[in-house]
Amino acid sequence: METLFEGILLVVVGFFAGIINTLAGGGSLFTLPVLIFLGLPPAIANGTNRIAIVVQSLGGTFGYRSKGIHTFPFPIYLGISASIGAVIGAQIALKVDGALFNRILAVIMLIVGFLILIRRKSLAMNLPERLKGKYLFYSILGFFLIGIYGGFINAGIGIVIMLFLNRLNRLSLLKTNATKVFVVMIYSAVSLALFAYNDAVNWKLGSLMALGTLFGALWASRWSVKKEDRVIRVAMLVTIFIMAIKLWFFK
DSSP, X not given: OOOHHHHHHHHHHHXXXXXXHHHTSOTHHHHHHHHHHTTOOHHHHHHHHHHHHHHHHHHHHHHHHHTTOOOTTHHHHHHHHHHHHHHHHHHHHHHSOHHHHHXXXXXXXXXXXXXXXXXXXXXXXXXXXOOSTHHHHHHHHHHHHHHXXXXXXXXXXXXXXXXXXXXXXXXXXXXXXXXXXXXXXXXXXXXXXXXXXXXXXOHHHHHHHHHHHHHHHHHHHHSOOOOOOHHHHHHHHHHHHHHHHHHHHOO
């Protein structure tokens, strides 16, 4: 099934998803449906999508790190907690019926689309960071729950993580993104291993998409231009709506 057109499509979609995921979140709202539309069973599409997530998160982490933007060791604690949750979420995903999974994804896409629509332009704050004590405990607990969802489907999780880190921990937008991509890299690698163990990964298609996400993430993390173009936002919302309808009503 791997035609030249499909290969190019996966790389291009991966590139834009890498940019979206690194700067905000929601790239899986495009990559996961595309894999399903190309004929992969939902469970295998879900596992295959993790390749791109791991690679683009690695690229984003490297990009931010090269610019000296990080919050270590804070994201390590969050990554470990989220990984434990991701194991639970991935096991649930492997057992869910394919048709039900598609409908769950359709609903999530519409919810995240709504969040994109109402979200304000800037999350930036100029307040003291809160990374220790009770806030570290709250973060570890919160990321355990985030990890469950991330292990299950991951679509749109970046937006939730950004709101969490920015509002609770008061991280700047850049540090929020840097922390997010590192944590996602850790728990996604764990969930990918679990999907691979259950033969629910198409390495060839996943690698093509991952190639695009890698370049997208590197570009976005190192040369971020924080513009929220209204046309791009509208295009994203229209695409999300169309894909959600396709997932809900058509096999």
